[in-house]
Amino acid sequence: MRRGDLDDLAAFATVARTRSFTRAGAELGLSPSALSHAMKALELRLGVRLLARTTRSVAPTSAGEQLLRSLDPALTEVARGLSRLADWRDTPAGAVRLATFGWAARTILAPRLPAFLLDHPDISVEVIVEDRLIDLVAGGFDAGIRLAQAVEGDMIAVPVGPDLRTVVVGTPGYFARHDPPATPAALERHICVNYRQLGGGGLLPWEFEEDGRDIKVRVAGQLIVNDEALSAAAVRAGAGLGYMMEEDVADEIRDGRLIQVLGPWCPAYPGCRLYYPDRRVSPAMRALVDALRWQPN
Numbered sequence: 001m002r003r004g005d006l007d008d009l010a011a012f013a014t015v016a017r018t019r020s021f022t023r024a025g026a027e028l029g030l031s032p033s034a035l036s037h038a039m040k041a042l043e044l045r046l047g048v049r050l051l052a053r054t055t056r057s058v059a060p061t062s063a064g065e066q067l068l069r070s071l072d073p074a075l076t077e078v079a080r081g082l083s084r085l086a087d088w089r090d091t092p093a094g095a096v097r098l099a100t101f102g103w104a105a106r107t108i109l110a111p112r113l114p115a116f117l118l119d120h121p122d123i124s125v126e127v128i129v130e131d132r133l134i135d136l137v138a139g140g141f142d143a144g145i146r147l148a149q150a151v152e153g154d155m156i157a158v159p160v161g162p163d164l165r166t167v168v169v170g171t172p173g174y175f176a177r178h179d180p181p182a183t184p185a186a187l188e189r190h191i192c193v194n195y196r197q198l199g200g201g202g203l204l205p206w207e208f209e210e211d212g213r214d215i216k217v218r219v220a221g222q223l224i225v226n227d228e229a230l231s232a233a234a235v236r237a238g239a240g241l242g243y244m245m246e247e248d249v250a251d252e253i254r255d256g257r258l259i260q261v262l263g264p265w266c267p268a269y270p271g272c273r274l275y276y277p278d279r280r281v282s283p284a285m286r287a288l289v290d291a292l293r294w295q296p297n
Helices: 005-018 021-028 032-046 062-088 102-119 172-177 184-189 228-236 246-254 283-292
Strands: 051-053 058-060 094-100 123-129 143-147 156-159 166-170 206-210 213-217 242-245 259-261 272-276
Touching: 005 021, 005 032, 005 051, 005 058, 005 062, 021 032, 058 062, 094 102, 094 283, 102 123, 102 143, 102 283, 123 283, 143 283, 166 246, 184 206, 184 213, 228 242, 242 246, 246 259, 272 283
Parallel strands: 094 123, 094 143
Antiparallel strands: 051 058, 143 272, 156 272, 166 242, 166 259, 206 213
């Protein structure tokens, strides 16, 4: 194997996985044009076209797919070998790729991740924030953070936050104009702020429980958003009822700026979990798990 071939093969695998010179270049720290030239040089050396290019996309050819099937397990084993070397170091080192959603990034990672990075200067962390569920293995992630109910049963799951509760709230001004709903079904007569999930595109149903039975309500209103801050701003301005995380509005409920309704239908549920598929984790990953693990008071 020529010097540099392994780097080019790893770069090819990244391009084939992301199907984009731009996204692959961002992962590898290379410009899209430099990466494209490297791939053309690799194809020239091998005498085989590996990537089919158009003005808008790039995808592996049949030969490229065959090469990728051979490369993936080999590159994975190389990565594992390099990770094992970290066990010989005095301090954990390496990279961790993490997938999560906006609320967890804001409430779990933002308060704790900076301190972790300061304590572990040899560990780098990449965080991708998306509403949609991500296949960790296919996406090249080491771990994810999701609500417990969204984590598959075959994953190793570690609590990273307390139990949660989603509540329905409105301002005193809103309830001066509308009678409070007595049951979840009564929400159909109310103006509600809807949230459209970024990944799947569907409207988030409002979920309740009665006598152990789950109830999902599709609400309607004047505003549909896909941004938590804008949704919260509309609710706090009295433009409609909101379906919000209790800890986000606890102070406002306590001092009367917001009024909670339908409390008996809003039980607590298990909170966020950091999850990953393999018990054999790198020292860097192990250190991150330990730092994020929830410790009840």
